[in-house]
Amino acid sequence: MIGRDLLGIEDLDRSEIERLLDTADHMREIGEREVKKVPTLRGRTIINLFFEPSTRTKASFEIAGKRLSADVINFSPSSSSTKKGESILDTAKTLEAMDADAVIVRHEVSGVPRRIAEVLEAPVINAGDGAHEHPTQALLDAFTIRERLGRLQGVNVTIVGDIKYSRVVRSNIHLLTKMKANVTLAAPPTLLPTEIDKMGVRVVHNLDEAIEGADVVMMLRIQLERQGKLSFPSLREYYNTFGLTRERLRRAKEGVLVMHPGPMNRGVEIASEVADDPHVSVILDQVTNGVAVRMAVLYLLAGGGPDWRAPMAGAGDDR
Numbered sequence: 001m002i003g004r005d006l007l008g009i010e011d012l013d014r015s016e017i018e019r020l021l022d023t024a025d026h027m028r029e030i031g032e033r034e035v036k037k038v039p040t041l042r043g044r045t046i047i048n049l050f051f052e053p054s055t056r057t058k059a060s061f062e063i064a065g066k067r068l069s070a071d072v073i074n075f076s077p078s079s080s081s082t083k084k085g086e087s088i089l090d091t092a093k094t095l096e097a098m099d100a101d102a103v104i105v106r107h108e109v110s111g112v113p114r115r116i117a118e119v120l121e122a123p124v125i126n127a128g129d130g131a132h133e134h135p136t137q138a139l140l141d142a143f144t145i146r147e148r149l150g151r152l153q154g155v156n157v158t159i160v161g162d163i164k165y166s167r168v169v170r171s172n173i174h175l176l177t178k179m180k181a182n183v184t185l186a187a188p189p190t191l192l193p194t195e196i197d198k199m200g201v202r203v204v205h206n207l208d209e210a211i212e213g214a215d216v217v218m219m220l221r222i223q224l225e226r227q228g229k230l231s232f233p234s235l236r237e238y239y240n241t242f243g244l245t246r247e248r249l250r251r252a253k254e255g256v257l258v259m260h261p262g263p264m265n266r267g268v269e270i271a272s273e274v275a276d277d278p279h280v281s282v283i284l285d286q287v288t289n290g291v292a293v294r295m296a297v298l299y300l301l302a303g304g305g306p307d308w309r310a311p312m313a314g315a316g317d318d319r
């Protein structure tokens with residue numbers, strides 16, 4: 001996969017997804033060492049180009065790059081320049097001219113990472129574009145499910161909430177259906193795009209029905225910044241109908257996993273009693289696994305050394 005872009009899960013096939021997840025397994029182990037650093041991307045430069053604000057994804061890519069010993073530079077152009085297509089490409093080209101080996105792009109407009117990838121030689125990694133895709137989020141979600149349940153095939157995954165404006169859900173649908181998981185979506189009709197059932201998923205409008213028999217319940221944040229105005233009467237009403245409570249979760253299978261990509265709106269899409277319940281919630285595992293998955297992506301695309309399977313010689317050199 002060296003030199004390729006990662007713009008969306010839609011572009012990946014099953015074996016590439018497996019390769020990324022298997023590589024992340026190894027990277028996860030590096031994160032458990034006392035010295036969480038290996039020299040595999042030493043001397044390479046990775047640019048975090050975030051046009052839209054981000055906390056966890058940006059930090060996660062930065063930590064991932066640093067654990068692989070790359071030099072990571074964070075660049076957050078002011079959002080006023082995001083409307084000017086030309087200046088985005090110029091910004092990206094300028095950064096590449098500084099010999100970037102990979103450019104990670106987040107933008108509020110769908111398709112901008114792909115447009116940037118067309119003009120850059122270096123691999124471009126989409127860190128979230130509008131309501132389109134967020135591929136590393138779906139990979140870390142899949143990694144977490146596979147780690148806990150041992151497989152993806154045949155797993156019943158229920159995804160609840162703002163389907164219309166979420167990029168996380170689109171990447172997850174692509175990934176989970178490619179890996180033969182069973183995906184059920186639940187949302188108010190105003191938050192469901194009309195064509196979504198063509199993506200090989202089951203759509204229901206009732207949360208209790210959607211949770212029945214689920215192995216995984218993934219809650220989505222209400223994307224207020226993309227909705228403009230509320231797509232339902234009130235946040236309280238939303239919580240009463242689609243908020244995940246302990247009571248509602250009883251319908252799921254024994255051992256159900258509760259996931260959320262973050263940031264969470266407690267009391268809107270999820271009750272604290274569920275989010276903080278260590279028996280069901282894997283929300284913080286998702287964050288931990290995000291670093292391993294992003295290490296795997298950077299390693300495979302930016303071309304780390306071939307010795308990654310072995311204990312990496314020189315581990316700890318770059319403390």
Ligand code: ASP
Pocket residue numbers: 057128134137167168220221261262263
């Ligand atoms: N952090 C995820 C994203 O950037 C999910 C969210 O913001 O709700 O899409």
